[in-house]
Amino acid sequence: MTWYQEIPKVELHIHLEGAIPDSALFELVQKYGGDRSVPDVNSLKERFKYTSFSHFIEAWSWKNQFLKEYEDFTFIAEKTACDLACQNIKYAELFFSPSLFLKYGLNCQELTQSVRKGLSRVKEIEITLIADLVRDYGEESELITLSELKEVKDLGVIGIGIGGSEHEFPPELFKRLFREAHRMGFHTNAHAGEQVRKASGVHCLISR
Numbered sequence: 299m300t301w302y303q304e305i306p307k308v309e310l311h312i313h314l315e316g317a318i319p320d321s322a323l324f325e326l327v328q329k330y331g332g333d334r335s336v337p338d339v340n341s342l343k344e345r346f347k348y349t350s351f352s353h354f355i356e357a358w359s360w361k362n363q364f365l366k367e368y369e370d371f372t373f374i375a376e377k378t379a380c381d382l383a384c385q386n387i388k389y390a391e392l393f394f395s396p397s398l399f400l401k402y403g404l405n406c407q408e409l410t411q412s413v414r415k416g417l418s419r420v421k422e423i424e425i426t427l428i429a430d431l432v433r434d435y436g437e438e439s440e441l442i443t444l445s446e447l448k449e450v451k452d453l454g455v456i457g458i459g460i461g462g463s464e465h466e467f468p469p470e471l472f473k474r475l476f477r478e479a480h481r482m483g484f485h486t487n488a489h490a491g492e493q494v495r496k497a498s499g500v501h502c503l504i505s506r
């Protein structure tokens with residue numbers, strides 16, 4: 299183990315659906331019938347070597363088709379928490395994106411419960427949650443998601459963020475969402491600058 303692995307750490311920006319260990323994601327791909335483009339774990343790793351931001355988005359979206367049931371979220375939450383704990387990370391603020399999976403018939407509250415169930419199985423690390431709402435779905439839709447999140451706030455949901463197509467959906471369109479989130483006692487955060495810089499992106503803390 300290197301000195302860096304040994305020292306206790308915090309992880310302040312990580313996405314649950316983007317941090318699934320390769321072997322766990324491969325299991326999910328198999329669960330849903332497999333995918334010819336990824337016959338083994340090595341080819342899955344190759345699938346996630348990006349050449350551009352749009353390539354990253356394509357891979358991100360492709361992977362989401364293998365997250366359809368509540369148990370999938372419990373599974374990835376536990377595996378991801380184990381992975382973080384193994385790196386001697388003691389505390390993490392973990393984004394998750396409930397809005398993206400409502401199309402599979404999941405609801406936000408049960409999805410959050412499923413995530414917490416998986417996280418709770420790993421005692422070595424404390425993990426709080428930030429729900430990353432989706433600009434592209436519009437403020438009205440995400441206000442509904444926010445009201446659902448309020449009911450599961452005690453599951454360690456400390457904040458909300460917005461991500462997605464920032465050029466088409468600038469932050470001005472989400473003033474009410476942010477006001478409501480503050481009123482409910484959530485911290486707020488926004489992904490910004492990702493589509494103008496070639497590197498991995500800039501994340502801006504808007505308030506609190």
Ligand SMILES: [Zn+2]
Pocket residue numbers: 311312313393489501
């Ligand atoms: Zn992020």
